[in-house]
Amino acid sequence: MADYNQAKMLLEIQQLSFVAVELNLYLDTHPEDQQALALYNSTHQSLMQCVRKYESIYGPLVNFGYSPAMQNYWKWVDSPWPWEIKY
Template identity: 40%
Template sequence: MEPSNALRKMQEVQFALVELQLYLDVNPGDQRAVHQYNCLSKELIALKAEYETKCGPLMQYGFSSSPSRWVWNATPWPWEIEY
């Protein structure tokens, strides 16, 4: 998957997770929404892992590991990728 497509997909999933979180704050007993939230959360984790494997780390301060060498300055920053 192209870096720009991967970032776009992550943004879409993150948006859906924010919306579901807001919904669940008001409707905590909706098991269907909880299931959907958990599924999207797992999808986001997988998308981030795939992106970081192919394109480099997304987050700093220990949230993303670095391969055997430091790669933060070797790949385009997320905001440098054209959509």
């Protein structure tokens, strides 16, 4: 079971991911919109910071190359999978 801080961090990652996807879709049709591009880049930076912080505490979120092995150990199997966490 996830603790409160873990659930809070996952929620923030989900929210930032949603915003990034929406901005990505918007930019597909409005590639010249500099304000949207700046917001996308800012959102992406915040998302990556949140993901790195989460992974440093709770382990990897994905298993296909975005998350490095930590401390010479494969931590992916140590904790519940992100979709197994009960909120």
